[in-house]
Each structure stands twice: as structure tokens, then as C-alpha cells.
Amino acid sequence: MLERRKPIQVGEAVQRIMEHQLPGATELVSINESFGRFLSEDIIATSDVPHFDRAPYDGFAVRSVDTSVASQSNPVEFEVVDHIGAGAVSTKVVGQNQAVRIMTGAMMPEGTDAVVMFEVAQDYQKDGKPFMSIKRSFKKGDNVSFTGEDAKQGEILVNKGTLINPGIQAMLATFGYKRVPVAKKPLVGLFATGTELLEVEEELVPGKIRNSNSHMIAAQIERAGGIVHYLGKLPDEFNTCFEAVKNALNEVDVLITTGGVSVGDFDYLPAIYEKLGAEVFFNKVAMRPGSVTTVANNNGKILFGLSGNPSACYVGFELFARPIIRRMLFSEKPHLRREKAVLEVDFLKANPFTRFVRSSVFIEDGRLKVAPSGLDKSNIIMSLSGANSLTILPGGTRGFTAGSEVAVLLLEDQTGSEWPW
Numbered sequence: 001m002l003e004r005r006k007p008i009q010v011g012e013a014v015q016r017i018m019e020h021q022l023p024g025a026t027e028l029v030s031i032n033e034s035f036g037r038f039l040s041e042d043i044i045a046t047s048d049v050p051h052f053d054r055a056p057y058d059g060f061a062v063r064s065v066d067t068s069v070a071s072q073s074n075p076v077e078f079e080v081v082d083h084i085g086a087g088a089v090s091t092k093v094v095g096q097n098q099a100v101r102i103m104t105g106a107m108m109p110e111g112t113d114a115v116v117m118f119e120v121a122q123d124y125q126k127d128g129k130p131f132m133s134i135k136r137s138f139k140k141g142d143n144v145s146f147t148g149e150d151a152k153q154g155e156i157l158v159n160k161g162t163l164i165n166p167g168i169q170a171m172l173a174t175f176g177y178k179r180v181p182v183a184k185k186p187l188v189g190l191f192a193t194g195t196e197l198l199e200v201e202e203e204l205v206p207g208k209i210r211n212s213n214s215h216m217i218a219a220q221i222e223r224a225g226g227i228v229h230y231l232g233k234l235p236d237e238f239n240t241c242f243e244a245v246k247n248a249l250n251e252v253d254v255l256i257t258t259g260g261v262s263v264g265d266f267d268y269l270p271a272i273y274e275k276l277g278a279e280v281f282f283n284k285v286a287m288r289p290g291s292v293t294t295v296a297n298n299n300g301k302i303l304f305g306l307s308g309n310p311s312a313c314y315v316g317f318e319l320f321a322r323p324i325i326r327r328m329l330f331s332e333k334p335h336l337r338r339e340k341a342v343l344e345v346d347f348l349k350a351n352p353f354t355r356f357v358r359s360s361v362f363i364e365d366g367r368l369k370v371a372p373s374g375l376d377k378s379n380i381i382m383s384l385s386g387a388n389s390l391t392i393l394p395g396g397t398r399g400f401t402a403g404s405e406v407a408v409l410l411l412e413d414q415t416g417s418e419w420p421w
């Protein structure tokens with residue numbers, strides 16, 4: 001007899017999974033390989049930046065007190081007693097009406113507290129010695145880049161779980177992180193199930209289709225920050241699938257299958273979970289597409305039984321598997337970022353279940369707008385290529401007209417959201 005499944009709300013489904021979050025692990029990688037990884041520790045300033053007062057301009061370092069009487073009608077003259085570039089340190093102690101010719105980045109010489117830019121000084125030689133004069137006064141600190149103005153030693157600058165961007169690379173180098181503590185990428189196993197599946201290079205024959213889900217999910221795993229361990233495609237045969245899934249569980253942190261989770265005669269994943277003794281968190285979610293998504297826990301390993309239908313598979317991954325991966329990467333905001341957008345076109349289908357419409361968001365006149373990226377059926381592949389977001393149309397509604405404000409989940413954004421959205 002057909003098993004009747006009881007749908008649960010999307011939010012509850014997400015929460016049930018997240019309660020079983022898996023621990024993240026850390027590893028040290030060379031700074032040269034850290035771009036695009038997630039920090040597994042906070043970055044703390046190991047020194048002040050800069051760690052000495054320095055000149056931000058090419059010019060002359062002076063004692064501001066000596067400039068106080070300088071004006072258009074009363075130029076003040078300085079003897080230039082030294083000449084330094086960035087990296088050099090002057091050994092001179094600068095006395096009254098003396099200056100050091102200094103280049104951007106060089107350490108302020110002892111006694112000096114202001115920098116006169118070349119553009120406002122007159123320099124000349126007198127008796128073969130260098131001099132300069134100025135026609136305006138300077139205050140203490142004028143044109144000085146101070147110790148610690150960029151960062152103070154001990155300050156927490158970036159939190160763990162943050163994706164390393166080019167700016168963070170600069171920061172890591174500044175603080176001497178030759179090796180960077182990053183989250184170990186979770187190893188995500190992937191099987192595609194279906195006797196109808198052909199490899200990408202195979203010719204089409206009646207009744208069979210090329211396996212697109214495993215390529216799609218592999219890219220989604222990488223986009224989320226995991227490592228793909230592709231285990232191949234499996235025919236719809238119970239014993240073959242059972243053995244393959246059971247063995248794979250020893251090799252990976254998380255296991256994803258696509259297909260075979262519905263109520264068809266050859267949908268074996270439910271029976272496989274049962275035989276494994278896995279705890280099924282849910283096997284029906286009040287959402288479209290992806291209502292048949294099934295998630296289970298087998299001795300601490302999470303099994304994601306994603307639908308075979310490509311769009312359902314895609315959405316199931318983003319809502320349920322992505323946050324687990326991001327949590328293992330220490331993210332405090334592991335869920336897709338949620339924003340509000342204006343619907344560009346009518347979407348008049350009634351929604352008994354919450355609908356996640358593959359969509360394209362764009363900015364127009366400073367406002368976020370959204371339109372479906374193609375046909376909205378769970379077996380559709382082509383609408384996925386233009387999707388950079390999922391529009392959430394809540395269940396129990398009769399459709400939405402153009403101009404309505406809707407919630408969208410951003411697929412390409414790295415900021416993320418906390419739960420609940």
C-alpha cells in the first residue's frame with residue numbers, strides 16, 4: 001500500500017537538519033592558497049599598523065614648532081640634514097630649523113612631527129648645502145601617518161567563518177600569516193541514481209537521458225565550499241544502491257544522492273534508509289519543487305536524498321545541504337541571504353505549498369527587481385542557467401501580480417543569512 005507522507009514546513013525541515021550540525025575542522029594552508037577559503041579562526045592584529053609613524057607624502061619632515069611664524073611675507077628657512085627613502089631610518093636627531101628630505105612610507109625622524117609636501121616647499125642650495133623654505137605653518141601631526149592608525153595590536157579584525165577575499169589576503173600578509181588557519185573543506189559524496197541515466201559523452205537513445213544532476217550538484221557543492229567526491233551513477237536496483245550507499249558512508253562527511261526518493265516502484269532510497277537504520281528527519285516538505293526531499297542521519301553522517309527532478313534537486317541542495325556545508329566552514333550565516341525585491345511580472349499560479357521560483361534578480365534604479373528565469377516546473381533544467389536567486393512565494397496564496405514585493409534568496413551572494421530568514 002502506498003505510504004502517505006506528512007509534509008512539514010520548510011523552516012521546520014531546515015531546523016531539524018541544523019540541530020544535527022556536524023563539527024567543522026581546521027587546517028593550515030599557505031597564504032598563497034588561502035584565497036577563497038573560509039577562516040577557521042578570528043584574525044587578530046599581531047602588531048600596530050603601521051608600527052611606526054611614517055610620511056604619507058614625499059617632502060620634508062620638520063618640527064612643527066619651527067613653522068609657526070611662517071607666512072607668505074615671512075618665509076622660514078630649514079637646513080636639510082638628511083635624505084631618506086622608504087625602508088631607511090634616519091640616524092639624525094632633527095634640531096631647530098632643520099628638516100629631513102623624506103619619501104612616502106619612510107619612518108619619521110626623531111624630533112619631527114609634520115611633513116611638508118614638495119609642492120609647498122622651495123628647495124635650493126646654499127654654499128653647496130641643501131636648504132628649503134616654506135611660507136605657511138604646520139601643526140603637530142600634519143601629514144603624518146600615525147602608529148596604529150590602520151589597526152591596533154590585539155584588535156579582532158575579521159571573524160572566523162569569513163570567506164577570504166583579496167582584502168583579507170592583504171591583512172593576512174600584513175600580520176605575518178605565512179600559514180593561514182582555514183576550515184577544512186567538507187568532503188561531500190555524490191551518487192546519481194537512475195537506470196535511465198547516460199554519461200555525458202553517450203549518444204541519446206529512446207527512454208534514456210544524460211545525467212545532468214551530478215554535474216549540477218557538483219558545482220553547487222563547490223559553490224557552497226565543499227569538496228566533491230563523485231561516486232558515480234547507480235541503476236535503480238535495491239541491492240546495488242544499498243551496498244554503494246553503505247560503503248560510501250565510511251568515506252565522506254556528508255552523502256548526497258539524487259533520484260529515487262519518491263513513491264515509485266523503483267525509488268529505493270526510503271527502503272535503503274530503513275535498512276541502514278537511519279533516522280529520517282523528514283521525507284516530505286511543504287514546498288515546490290523538492291517536496292520529496294528526504295534527509296536522514298546515519299550515525300552522525302547526514303544523507304541528503306535529493307529529488308531526481310533537476311529543479312527540485314537544485315532547490316533541495318540550496319535549502320538543506322548548503323547550510324550544513326557552510327556551518328562546517330564555521331559560518332555564522334550559513335543560509336542563503338534573503339532580501340526583498342519587486343516582482344517584474346505576474347506569477348498567477350496558486351501556491352498550496354511554498355514555491356521557490358528559479359529567478360533572476362537585477363538592480364534597476366537602485367531597486368532590487370526579480371523575474372522567473374524560465375519555466376517553473378520541477379523537471380525543468382533550462383531555467384536553472386539564468387537563476388541567481390529563488391523567489392519565495394508563500395504557500396496558501398493565489399499567485400502574485402507584477403509590482404508585488406516578494407522575498408528572494410540570493411544564490412551567488414557570500415554574505416548569507418542567519419536562521420530564520
Ligand SMILES: Nc1nc2c(c(=O)[nH]1)N[C@H]1C(S)=C(S)[C@@H](COP(=O)(O)OP(=O)(O)OC[C@H]3O[C@@H](n4cnc5c(N)ncnc54)[C@H](O)[C@@H]3O)O[C@H]1N2
Pocket residue numbers: 192193194196197209210211212213214258259260261262263264267289290291292306307308309310312378379
Ligand atoms: N505518485 C507520485 N508520483 C510522484 C510524486 C508523488 O508525490 N506521487 N512526486 C513527484 C515529484 S514532486 C517529484 S519531484 C518526483 C521525484 O522523483 P524522485 O526523486 O524519486 O526521482 P526519480 O523518480 O528518480 O526521477 C525523477 C525525474 O528526474 C529525472 N532524473 C533523475 N536523475 C536525474 C539525473 N541525474 N539527471 C537528470 N535527470 C534526472 C528522472 O529521469 C525523472 O524524470 O516524483 C514525482 N512523482
Ligand code: MOO
Pocket residue numbers: 287288289290291292293307309311312378
Ligand atoms: O518534489 Mo517535486 O519537485 O515537488 O516537484
Ligand SMILES: [Mg+2]
Pocket residue numbers: 259260261262263264267308
Ligand atoms: Mg521517482
